[in-house]
Amino acid sequence: MARAAVPGRLIWRVATVAEARWETPSARTLVLDIPQWPGHLPGQHVDVRLTAPDGYSAQRSYSIASAWRDGGRVELTVQRVADGEVSSYLTDVLEPGQQLELRGPVGGWFVWRGTPAPVLLVAGGSGVVPLMAMIRARGDARGRQPFRLVHSVRTPQDTLYAAELARRVRDDPGLDVHIAYTRKTPDDWPQPPGRIGVATLNTHGWPPDFAPDVFVCGPTSFVEAAADILVALGHDASTIRTERFGGTA
Amino acid sequence: MSIISPGFGGRRRSSRPDLPPGQYLTHDFPVLSAGPTPRVPLERWSFAITDETGARTSWSWDELNALPQEDFTVDIHCVTKWSKLGTTWRGVPLDALFENVETTADFTMVHSYGGYTTNVPLEDLLDGKAWIAHTFDGEPLHPEHGGPARLVVPALYFWKSAKWVNGIEMLQQDEPGFWEEAGYHMYGDPWREQRYQGD
Numbered sequence: 001m002a003r004a005a006v007p008g009r010l011i012w013r014v015a016t017v018a019e020a021r022w023e024t025p026s027a028r029t030l031v032l033d034i035p036q037w038p039g040h041l042p043g044q045h046v047d048v049r050l051t052a053p054d055g056y057s058a059q060r061s062y063s064i065a066s067a068w069r070d071g072g073r074v075e076l077t078v079q080r081v082a083d084g085e086v087s088s089y090l091t092d093v094l095e096p097g098q099q100l101e102l103r104g105p106v107g108g109w110f111v112w113r114g115t116p117a118p119v120l121l122v123a124g125g126s127g128v129v130p131l132m133a134m135i136r137a138r139g140d141a142r143g144r145q146p147f148r149l150v151h152s153v154r155t156p157q158d159t160l161y162a163a164e165l166a167r168r169v170r171d172d173p174g175l176d177v178h179i180a181y182t183r184k185t186p187d188d189w190p191q192p193p194g195r196i197g198v199a200t201l202n203t204h205g206w207p208p209d210f211a212p213d214v215f216v217c218g219p220t221s222f223v224e225a226a227a228d229i230l231v232a233l234g235h236d237a238s239t240i241r242t243e244r245f246g247g248t249a
Numbered sequence: 250m251s252i253i254s255p256g257f258g259g260r261r262r263s264s265r266p267d268l269p270p271g272q273y274l275t276h277d278f279p280v281l282s283a284g285p286t287p288r289v290p291l292e293r294w295s296f297a298i299t300d301e302t303g304a305r306t307s308w309s310w311d312e313l314n315a316l317p318q319e320d321f322t323v324d325i326h327c328v329t330k331w332s333k334l335g336t337t338w339r340g341v342p343l344d345a346l347f348e349n350v351e352t353t354a355d356f357t358m359v360h361s362y363g364g365y366t367t368n369v370p371l372e373d374l375l376d377g378k379a380w381i382a383h384t385f386d387g388e389p390l391h392p393e394h395g396g397p398a399r400l401v402v403p404a405l406y407f408w409k410s411a412k413w414v415n416g417i418e419m420l421q422q423d424e425p426g427f428w429e430e431a432g433y434h435m436y437g438d439p440w441r442e443q444r445y446q447g448d
Contacts, residue, residue: 009447051251059271089257099252108431220280227285237285
């Protein structure tokens with residue numbers, strides 16, 4: 001099983017927002033400068049701590065969206081959560097030049113380590129964030145591992161990283177992306193909206209005998225359904241790594 | 250030294266004495282697992298305690314249910330920052346399972362269907378501090394929350410409360426389990442914020 005990826009003590013570091021950009025109307029990417037960042041593996045996350053002027057503080061975990069390059073910045077993509085205490089501050093209030101506290105990277109299980117096996121990524125909504133770090137890491141390394149991403153989104157305007165993914169698919173025949181729209185499809189889309197089902201993952205995933213590394217991330221009900229389908233299709237449960245969110249705000 | 254975030258007021262949702270530092274209150278029941286949810290048929294379910302000599306004491310589902318049962322209400326705290334207060338469960342106290350187990354080992358490794366492991370000192374499992382629970386909120390424990398049965402050790406972060414539990418192995422020396430290998434704290438006391446290695 002996973003070996004320690006977080007040697008030593010995790011300290012709180014001061015991160016400065018270098019840039020911020022909207023990915024969708026409700027998701028914003030924060031580009032952070034963090035002195036002496038030790039680097040990270042795609043799939044890891046960080047804890048963010050905000051402190052109010054009167055000393056009250058709140059912490060939340062966010063997946064890292066960027067792959068790590070020496071001396072580079074760390075990007076988080078934050079989806080605004082209804083009634084979110086921290087997420088709405090990160091999406092709507094924080095501006096470039098401001099600082100926050102952060103520590104990490106955390107997590108040594110839901111990470112892609114660049115092994116040669118084909119990879120299947122299954123994302124529900126903003127669950128695509130840590131998977132995008134894997135796609136970007138493969139791109140930076142000019143990896144030859146065949147990657148497939150099956151991404152479930154509500155509507156076209158909820159699709160994170162749509163332009164970048166389209167560009168990567170165009171430029172890299174080793175990367176396939178299938179988007180399943182659950183509520184509204186683009187105009188002239190060949191299928192009606194619908195949830196990911198057995199046929200979706202059978203058609204757009206890898207056969208179990210390819211022994212792919214599988215990463216599933218999204219809201220709990222989505223991850224439960226997708227992982228159950230993958231097991232039913234014959235994938236070895238020990239090859240399926242899951243990360244669920246829900247109830248965090 | 251803290252960085253102050255201008256305009257951040259927070260909701261003061263954690264300003265109550267029964268919430269450990271850094272936690273916020275939730276009313277739903279988030280699910281966190283490393284892989285697909287195992288489905289364990291009750292007729293194939295078993296639970297075993299293995300002592301440091303390798304001797305096993307095991308229980309079938311019916312045998313577990315024949316042991317003394319307790320209803321208990323506890324607060325639970327997840328390392329991902331949510332806490333849920335006053336959760337109600339039914340299950341078997343670990344004291345009942347260890348009644349006829351003789352051991353001099355101080356540490357345990359808890360094992361689950363699906364391969365999950367987590368380490369818990371024996372003293373945190375005994376004296377009414379831990380249960381094998383099969384009922385949550387009056388209903389059979391749902392598989393995504395660890396059904397048919399999970400460990401509940403409310404004094405520690407909830408990753409120690411292994412889902413789909415099937416055994417406890419006695420150890421003479423403490424060893425890291427699944428999340429502990431991945432950088433999480435060896436003990437996990439929420440009141441001391443022992444989230445990660447070195448905290």
